[in-house]
Amino acid sequence: MADESAVKVCVRVRPLIQREQDSTEVTDLVPVHWKADKQAIHQVDEGCITKTFNFDRVFSAVETTKQLYQEIAKPLVVSTVQGYNGTIFAYGQTSSGKTFTMMGSSHMPGVIPLAMEDVFLTIKNKEFLLRVSYMEIYNETVTDLLCDSWKRKPLEIREGNYVRSKTSIIFSIASRHISLCL
Numbered sequence: 001m002a003d004e005s006a007v008k009v010c011v012r013v014r015p016l017i018q019r020e021q022d023s024t025e026v027t028d029l030v031p032v033h034w035k036a037d038k039q040a041i042h043q044v045d046e047g048c049i050t051k052t053f054n055f056d057r058v059f060s061a062v063e064t065t066k067q068l069y070q071e072i073a074k075p076l077v078v079s080t081v082q083g084y085n086g087t088i089f090a091y092g093q094t095s096s097g098k099t100f101t102m103m104g105s106s107h108m109p110g111v112i113p114l115a116m117e118d119v120f121l122t123i124k125n126k127e128f129l130l131r132v133s134y135m136e137i138y139n140e141t142v143t144d145l146l147c148d149s150w151k152r153k154p155l156e157i158r159e160g161n162y163v164r165s166k167t168s169i170i171f172s173i174a175s176r177h178i179s180l181c182l
């Protein structure tokens with residue numbers, strides 16, 4: 001994809017998780033037939049590359065969320081505070097690592113907390129209007145996650161625009177607009 005494109009598509013490779021390492025099914029029946037470099041995933045059959053899928057960036061299993069954030073998300077967060085709109089969206093099958101990358105944990109924060117930290121650092125000592133919304137889309141029902149759970153009811157979608165997704169959490173900050181989804 002050309003550098004000037006407004007949309008960047010990246011892939012994050014994750015290591016096998018315990019359940020997969022323990023499963024004879026994965027290792028016996030699905031031998032690895034691919035290899036990756038920084039910008040492509042190659043399909044390998046009998047030692048030869050038979051297909052190549054190109055991306056703006058492929059993050060290997062040893063690259064950290066922080067590295068991914070610095071390279072991919074931070075420039076977008078910075079430009080948002082300067083007045084541009086932006087969305088960071090994580091897509092993948094179940095257990096592929098969307099929550100790990102976007103939410104993370106207290107010892108390895110994900111893209112959303114890292115972005116929050118940068119937004120607040122950037123607007124520190126400035127007068128700045130920040131509006132935050134946090135929504136979940138589950139089975140095509142949109143829920144406001146900032147609302148107490150006992151008060152929650154599905155939000156209406158007003159613009160004929162609907163999301164087909166098993167689960168999705170959208171975190172959006174408006175003043176300018178940045179939305180972070182998984």
Ligand SMILES: Nc1ncnc2c1ncn2[C@@H]1O[C@H](COP(=O)(O)OP(=O)(O)OP(=O)(O)O)[C@@H](O)[C@H]1O
Nearest residue numbers: 013014015017092093094095096097098099100101
């Ligand atoms: N880059 C990574 N390095 C190490 N472990 C990872 C990585 N990405 C994901 N994992 C682990 O893989 C498992 C599945 O990840 P995660 O829960 O983020 O998947 P998900 O895409 O959000 O799944 P679902 O759609 O089912 O909610 C978790 O145990 C997580 O800790």
